[in-house]
Amino acid sequence: MEIIKTNVDVNDKKAIYKLTKSSSMMVQEAPAGLSVPVASWALYNDPKTDKNGEPKENHVLSFVDTSGVKYSTISATFIREFLDIDAIMSPDTYAVILKHGKTKANKSFVTCELDCDYKP
Numbered sequence: 728m729e730i731i732k733t734n735v736d737v738n739d740k741k742a743i744y745k746l747t748k749s750s751s752m753m754v755q756e757a758p759a760g761l762s763v764p765v766a767s768w769a770l771y772n773d774p775k776t777d778k779n780g781e782p783k784e785n786h787v788l789s790f791v792d793t794s795g796v797k798y799s800t801i802s803a804t805f806i807r808e809f810l811d812i813d814a815i816m817s818p819d820t821y822a823v824i825l826k827h828g829k830t831k832a833n834k835s836f837v838t839c840e841l842d843c844d845y846k847p
Contacts, residue, residue, distance in 0.1 A: 731786070731823040732810070733769035734817065745797065747771055754800035754837050759827040762842045764820065768813070770806065798825075804838045812841045816817045820847040 728747060735742040746769040757763075768790035777783045788806045789799040800806065812823060822845035826838045 728774075729772040731770045731772060733767075733771075735767045739753065739783040742767060742819070743769070745791065747773075747787075749797060751789060751797035752827060754798050754802065754805060754839075755827075757798060757825050758824050759825060760787070761825045762822045762845060763790070763825060764845060765790050765797075765813075766793045767791045768809070770810070778818065792829040800837060802837050804836055808840065812839070816841065819828070821845060 730737055730743065730747075731745075733746070735746065736776060737743060746767060762772050768788065770786060770788050773785045775783050775785045785801060786803070787799055787801055788807070788809055789797060791797045809823060811819065822842040823839040824842045826837055826840060828838070830836060
């Protein structure tokens with residue numbers, strides 16, 4: 728496992744464990760429209776093996792809200808939008824709104840947007 732980017736001290740082993748190994752709610756299973764105040768987050772590579780036995784990079788984004796609930800996703804769309812929000816907002820506190828949708832091909836996807844009404 729490789730930490731790619733995070734807002735926590737990588738030497739804080741308990742924080743890294745919580746973000747990478749503890750159980751979480753998949754963003755895809757969380758209610759659409761939910762506003763999640765972000766306390767900590769990590770983007771990491773969790774290598775897997777594909778059906779053919781070939782190694783495959785698996786980027787995972789995990790984030791913990793201010794009440795301690797952890798969310799995770801491998802959605803490239805969600806990860807890209809989340810990192811854009813963090814780049815704009817950091818180091819200020821912020822919340823993201825979880826969004827669900829369907830592509831033109833009727834495939835489900837998740838993304839997020841900044842909760843501009845969030846007041847810490």
